[in-house]
Amino acid sequence: MDERVPTAPEDAATSPAAEKWAWEKWGWDYCTNTALRRATRRIGQLYGDVSAASGLTPPQHILLSHLKLAADSADPAAATLRGLAAAMIMDLSALGHTLKPLIRDGYVELVPDARDRRVKRARLTPKGEAKRAEGHALWLVAQRRFDALFGPEEAAALRRALAVVASEEFAAAFRKGDAE
Amino acid sequence: MDERVPTAPEDAATSPAAEKWAWEKWGWDYCTNTALRRATRRIGQLYGDVSAASGLTPPQHILLSHLKLAADSADPAAATLRGLAAAMIMDLSALGHTLKPLIRDGYVELVPDARDRRVKRARLTPKGEAKRAEGHALWLVAQRRFDALFGPEEAAALRRALAVVASEEFAAAFRKGDAE
DNA sequence: TGATGATAGTGGCATATACCAGTTTCGTGA
DNA sequence: TCACGAAACTGGTATATGCCACTATCATCA
Numbered sequence: 001m002d003e004r005v006p007t008a009p010e011d012a013a014t015s016p017a018a019e020k021w022a023w024e025k026w027g028w029d030y031c032t033n034t035a036l037r038r039a040t041r042r043i044g045q046l047y048g049d050v051s052a053a054s055g056l057t058p059p060q061h062i063l064l065s066h067l068k069l070a071a072d073s074a075d076p077a078a079a080t081l082r083g084l085a086a087a088m089i090m091d092l093s094a095l096g097h098t099l100k101p102l103i104r105d106g107y108v109e110l111v112p113d114a115r116d117r118r119v120k121r122a123r124l125t126p127k128g129e130a131k132r133a134e135g136h137a138l139w140l141v142a143q144r145r146f147d148a149l150f151g152p153e154e155a156a157a158l159r160r161a162l163a164v165v166a167s168e169e170f171a172a173a174f175r176k177g178d179a180e
Numbered sequence: 181m182d183e184r185v186p187t188a189p190e191d192a193a194t195s196p197a198a199e200k201w202a203w204e205k206w207g208w209d210y211c212t213n214t215a216l217r218r219a220t221r222r223i224g225q226l227y228g229d230v231s232a233a234s235g236l237t238p239p240q241h242i243l244l245s246h247l248k249l250a251a252d253s254a255d256p257a258a259a260t261l262r263g264l265a266a267a268m269i270m271d272l273s274a275l276g277h278t279l280k281p282l283i284r285d286g287y288v289e290l291v292p293d294a295r296d297r298r299v300k301r302a303r304l305t306p307k308g309e310a311k312r313a314e315g316h317a318l319w320l321v322a323q324r325r326f327d328a329l330f331g332p333e334e335a336a337a338l339r340r341a342l343a344v345v346a347s348e349e350f351a352a353a354f355r356k357g358d359a360e
Numbered sequence: 361t362g363a364t365g366a367t368a369g370t371g372g373c374a375t376a377t378a379c380c381a382g383t384t385t386c387g388t389g390a
Numbered sequence: 391t392c393a394c395g396a397a398a399c400t401g402g403t404a405t406a407t408g409c410c411a412c413t414a415t416c417a418t419c420a
Contacts, residue, residue, distance in 0.1 A: 030339070031319070031323065032223060032227075032326050032338070033223050033319075033322075034242050034245075036220045036223055036342060037220055037238075037242065038268065038342070038343075038346040039345040039346045040213075040220045041407080042269050042351060043212060043216055044213065045351070046354050046355070047212075047213045049355070057374095057408090058213055059217070062213065065214075082397085082398065082399080089221045089222050090376095090378090091378050092400095093379080093401080094378055094379095096399075096401090097376075097401095098375075098377080100375090101374085101375070116385075116386070116398085117398095118384070118398040119399085120398080120399070139211070143212065149350065149354055149357070150344070150350075154341065157341075158212070158342075160209070161334065161341075162218070162338075163215060163218075163219075164330070165219040165222060165223060165330065165338075166209070170222075170329065170330075171222060171226060173329055174226050174325060174329055175229070177328075221377080224377090237406085240405085260368080261368075262367085270406095270407075270408090273370075273408070273410090274407040274408055274409095276371090277405085277408095278407080280405090296415075296416070297415060297416085298367065298368040298369070298414070298415045298416070299368060299369085
């Protein structure tokens with residue numbers, strides 16, 4: 001095992017000395033949450049700088065991509081707001097708020113379901129699809145640069161690990177620990 | 181090499197078929213940025229649920245922890261707003277906004293520098309340090325549960341990879357690709 | 361010493377994200 | 391068919407985060 005970033009000593013909570021030692025040795029990246037946020041902000045900057053020419057923020061481009069993915073999906077629930085929110089691991093209302101500027105700018109439209117009037121589907125307009133494609137071309141530059149720099153295999157392994165963390169199964173298992 | 185999440189085929193941008201294939205095969209986690217955001221939102225939920233009893237949001241707890249780290253640091257610039265922002269890979273103004281509620285609630289105070297009146301240092305109040313410690317105890321529960329579930333070595337490797345992505349060196353190398 | 365450019369931070373605006381309360385619609389069972 | 395609970399969204403409020411314009415202060419140099 002690589003010892004540069006070992007796990008927390010068992011007595012970190014009860015021993016101030018051990019805790020201090022852990023912080024000084026590993027700093028911020030000792031916390032999974034902190035490490036994730038730091039990396040996310042950095043990648044947001046780097047990818048965002050590359051794709052800024054499209055006028056889309058990174059979350060907006062991701063959302064448009066999800067919309068296209070949902071449209072191509074065989075699952076009819078994929079494009080509903082609830083389905084999208086679940087896919088993006090996002091709060092439903094947060095998704096609604098995020099969609100607002102995209103609807104305002106004519107990239108996305110909401111289509112009520114004919115059979116269940118509670119349900120709405122989000123759909124890319126032609127203008128939105130064009131914008132998504134524009135953003136995708138820029139995104140690809142950033143993605144390739146990242147892979148070249150970080151290493152293709154390492155990048156794939158990182159994304160694989162992140163997918164596990166994000167998965168429903170992981171969340172369910174984590175929450176089950178609550179009962180113990 | 182594990183082939184479940186290989187890198188992008190070189191013609192992904194120019195071949196609609198290849199692009200479609202990539203999306204269908206790997207879905208959202210094919211994009212580093214998306215994978216990071218999904219995982220961050222998930223971990224934010226899981227860690228946040230565990231530590232909600234402290235009344236701190238995850239970013240707030242992280243910020244208080246940085247403040248303690250900066251106070252213990254030998255570097256006098258560590259606790260300045262600019263130093264903190266750099267350490268957290270955050271925009272200076274974003275840090276200022278995030279500090280507002282913590283100052284309002286009496287957890288943090290801003291102390292102007294005597295020699296350079298442009299500079300301000302952020303400092304934990306006793307109340308803030310107590311709140312940080314309270315949050316830390318809860319955080320430790322989440323952190324241990326994560327490590328137990330994800331695997332201690334895998335968790336350490338993940339955090340190590342994220343630290344590389346977040347590093348200044350990585351950002352500088354990535355941006356240098358711009359000139360090529 | 362005064363002009364000038366750099367640095368630190370603030371405030372405004374916009375998007376990102378979450379929680380909660382409320383509304384509309386649906387499904388189910390008496 | 392009607393009451394009632396569940397489901398899907400909406401809107402309000404709060405924090406999270408970033409960009410830009412602006413102010414105050416400092417450092418440098420003619």
